[in-house]
Amino acid sequence: MRVPERPSLDGLEAKWGARWEADGSYRFDPARPRCDVFAIDFPPLTVSGVLHVGHVFSYCHTDVLARFQRMRGRSVFYPVGWDDNGLPTERRVENVYGVRCDPSLPHDPGFTPPARPGPRKQPISRPNFVELCRRLTDADEQAFEDLWRRLGLSVDWTLAYATIGERARRVSQRGFLHLLAAGEAYQAEAPTLWDVTYRTAVAQAEIEDREVPGVAVRVRFGAEGPAGPDLVVETTRPELLAACVALVAHPDDDRYRGLVGTTATTPLFGVPVPVVAHRLAEPGKGTGLAMICTFGDLTDVTWWRELGLPVRSVVTRAGRLQADPPAGVPAGPAWAGLAGRTTADARARTVELLRASGDLAGEPRPITHPVKFYEHGDRPLEIVTSRQWFVRLLDHRERYLARGRELEWQPPFMRARYEHWVNGLHSDWLVSRQRFFGVPIPLWYPLGADGEADHDRPIVPPAGRLPVDPSTDVPDGYQAADRGRPGGFAGDPDVLDTWATSSLTPQIAGGWEEDPDRFARVFPMQLRPQAHEIIRTWLFYTIVRSEFEHGVLPWRRAAISGWVVDPDRRKMSKSKGNVVTPAAMFDRYGADALRYWAAGGRPGTDTAVDEGQMRVGRRLAIKLLNSARFILGLPEDGPGGGLGAPLDLAVLAGLDAATADATAALEAADWTAALERVERFFWAFCDQYLELVKDRAYRPPGEPGGASARAALRTGLDVQVRLLAPYLPYACEEVWSWWRDGSVHLASWPEPPAAPAAAGADQRPLEAASQVIAAIRRAKSQAKLPLRTPVRRATVAGPAELLAAARAAEADLAAAGRVAAFEYRERPDPATLEVAVELATPEEATT
């Protein structure tokens, strides 16, 4: 036994972190049978360059569950992943190094990035760009790893993977090729939502609506024949006038019924367009007559498709009006004034032109309206027509809904989000992205004699060649010189959506098709912890992939965590300047305290940063050290039990109840309830029980009652250190090391009874004694006297059973309360004990 003179939390993180790493304490044991494995599909940590306490919050929850399961004897499969793939990394590289990717440039092997970013972004080749992405993520990952280690996450670092790493690329490409072979992945030339800043198509799941200012403009169209006055259309996108292919009204709208089938004429351009009817036209919006453009919004796409209208594109992929007008639109002065402008510029310019030509009906009205944005973008999405890869979702909606009902959701209401999303899907999953730092689409296309790619006959690499990069690798049967030559081949230039890889995290981590033995042991997994805002992406897509590849749910339970909000309950963000960094919290309170605060966040609920709670957590950890020092510093008894006093049996019986409750809560993944239960017991153990038996505990070995108290104290400590270990891994490990071998985190989870002698013992002696000692303290406190003030007589009144229970602890009460004499009065009515306390006079007190 080696108990320090003054226990402290200082230095524990470095000391035990190094030990756990050296001992491989958290290694997964691949030899254990499937039934002993607890596998966690842990969220790949987003390497974003910004650290805030939100990053540690939900990971603590998972870690508590992992540590609990490990102590229950499971081999925990707890891999850590890095989500470095994707657009956020690209954007950071652009800003940090002042570069941008130009895939037409050749690789420059001697390239070094500018020392500091210049005002203009320097164009560099794709390989150089990807190199910089790697360099940046490597550095970030190191910083993040240090943070997770300090937090005490019990992940298995030997299982680490990165979503841009070779293994992930191989799995991702294999998965894509499986979809392709099954006809579940297909390509289509279609109008899709397009981000003009990043110049890539985006999927439904990555879009968000934002309320932005705009204008509602009323525009006159020329009517045909005797229809009378001009037709007035209200639009927020007048710049798309040249893209107008029809006007539309609801079939039941009497105002326009007579016009359907006639032709109207666009102002400024004089282009004839048909007036058509469609149920999606809403009589109540604007004038009830809308302009159909290719393409202003998704409704335009629907109208265009269902009504068989022609295409007149005017917006380029860079978000500007194209140089030449679309076919059928004259290249007159009106167009000349708009060509090359951004859509926002062109909008204002069009209003001026309409005003000059007299085609404006009234003045433009400023409005705010919801506009679609790419979640990482800051300019509104446009709709452009391009060739893209899709994965079928709509065909299997019912199967995904069924899997969602099969999944155990925590909290259960989160299932509604999932169902809502799946029911609201309106398009298949667009998986191709016109980006650079991602998993390449593993295909080439043969080039015809005319040099055009034949997209209908993609060249597929054999499984053994994966991963491939079609921009540098050459398909079997071709030479490098055939690239881009008529009769040769061209690589698919696109990369896969980052979720197309992340949706395979169970397969990547589990060794799918590469380590079948391991995969069979860990998949399907037990737990998927994640945040609620990515239910529609990560969670949904993972179910999609698992359903396709394996026909099963990828995990049994999804634990959805809430947000961390600032102390004023606002979401933390860099722009608001309210980000709390974890490093400062670590320094001030320590990892255990931070974990304690995080564990107070109930499943699925938002939690505010609360330094007060961190202080409480720190206090709990210190209390544990101090109480352990006291208990372990008591005289040692020889072997042979000794448990016997009713109070000692009672405390252990109470501990058994707490253990059972905490275990049940943790089995249900309710880390907060379990902690509350254990914590409550622990404080009572220290403040009530320990104070009551101190006198006996001090007695030398051999004297009556001493061994029993010490046995209960030691047993209680032993059990409670294990109950708290998932929450306070450092303080618990420290205490454990004072008197036990090995790591507490590999010790067994306590199971009642803590001591056979105390099994099912009567808990009332402790309950009664606690009431009596509290009353004695109250009397002294109200008399403004020190607690050591003697009591001449304490008269205890109450029901017979409680009186008997109190009497069983009389000697302890007398010592703890300095009571000279007790009297007992039986009274049936009060449920609790009433204690009349006669304090000693000052003269008596001094003697």
Added chain:
RNA sequence: GGGCGUGUAGCUCAGCUGGCCAGAGCGCGUCGCUUACAACGACGAGGUCACAGGUUCGAGCCCUGUCACGCCCACCA
């Protein structure tokens, strides 16, 4: 516009399938350096359980409606 969630002491929240005087921690006040702990301990004061109806012997908990807040979703006229 649709959906989900939340509204309980100054603050953060517990209150399980409705059952005796509504709980905890923080904060606050008072007292106390008692041989584990003064970055501590003991004790105490704080609540019309958002509002209005209803069901019931009995409701913070169930039903209806209203209000406030948060989140998710929605075809930008």
